[in-house]
Amino acid sequence: MTSFRRRLIACAASVALVPAQAVVGASTAAADPLVTPVWLCRPGMPANPCNQDANGNPVESAGTARYPDGSLVTLDTTNVVGGAPAGVERFTAQADPPVDCFYVYPTVDLLANPLLNLGSNPPVARPEEAAVMLTQAARFTSGCRMFAPLYRQATLPDLAVGVLTGADPYLGEGFADVQQAWNYYWNHDNLDPATGKRRGVILLGHSQGSVALERMIQASIDGNPEVTRQLVSAVLLGGAVTVPTGGVAGGGADPGSTFQHLPLCQRGTSVPVGCVVAYSSYQQAEGTAPGSGSLAWSNDPNHQIACVNPAALVAGADPGAVTSLNTYMPTRTLVQGNILNPNGHLWLELLGYDLTSFSTGFAHYASTLTGQCRRTANASWLQIDGGANILPASASTSALGLHVADYNLALGNLSELLAAQTVAWKAIQ
16 A cells, blocks of 8 residues: 555545445545635634634633534533543633644545535535534634634545545645645734734644645745744644654655654754654554554655654653643534534544533543554554543554544643743744
8 A cells, every 4th residue: 555545544444434425425526726715713704713813812702612603612621530520621812822823624524615616616614624623723722823724625535435446536726725825824924913023833734634734844844944933833643744764854855754854843951843743643452553554554664654742742751651641532512412413513533432421612531541652663653542431442443543533632732732832932033
């Protein structure tokens, strides 16, 4: 299986139960560039789902976000101790956050968006795109202004067909939409209106969103000192970032590496900035590793899939240390689930997950799970242990692994890391 097809397996595996007729809705038509970028979240936009004004401060009640239909949900959290609720953690946000986040969501579309993917018809905000943004990225608005473009992504059936046929299922216009949105952000929004200086930016991607950001970084950031200077961090989960075996970047002329100059984050005497956090999470049985075709697998002995454990990085621990994870899982409330459809707008993506019914948006499990970057001759992954009451029973045998929960498994650690990187980035400006 080629490295390209390995990138598809995590999303395509989740389509195994989709009826064959759903593939008819796959978006195969060529499309033109969008007239202008289309945003899921952008500070100051009307009815911004991320609930931020132009400066990044809450418009509605603090600690809330919204769906495209205008319904509000809370970002507050129920702490869980010993399997039982133990108090509520209120979501708070920094006033006038000093940096920006640029987030690209993973594959969630079953049908093309827009349905008629012709010309420059723009995508529209759907509940599933909002739900995955809220699940993965909304809590980062505590420390950054959130920019999240909509893009004409390859659908879940597209990815399934690509795996079966070997064809490239990614729609060129989808990645072009992300590039266009980045260009617009860089030219119009990255300049701080108060200071006239460029702002720091955190890149956030998952799965297809990570692959889109990888291509954007290759085109616009990697090797470009002006832009790299503003990069606080790039979190690219489930996107099969590849580095030389035992290395952190390609060194300038290595086609087998995802990036030539942008390195993986490594902890020295201080928290690093301008670097990449990447991993794919699996819960493997003792003595086993993710197999060929997984996002952890590399057939090239000279290259490996990147694994950076954010918990070890922020703690200054050895990169291969076993660390406690600060886990924030979405609740049925956040994804608007109900008795008939407990996992709401993410019913397909969260198959096998038993979400809690707390009235808060998240359930917080502190130190219930552990994480460790592990590597064999061909595989490199973030090993997750514990959490029998949180994770699907099939996690240890699934080719999908814990892909859909990559962010949530260590969401608290990622938030702490990005806050520390923001402080470190500001200190060198």
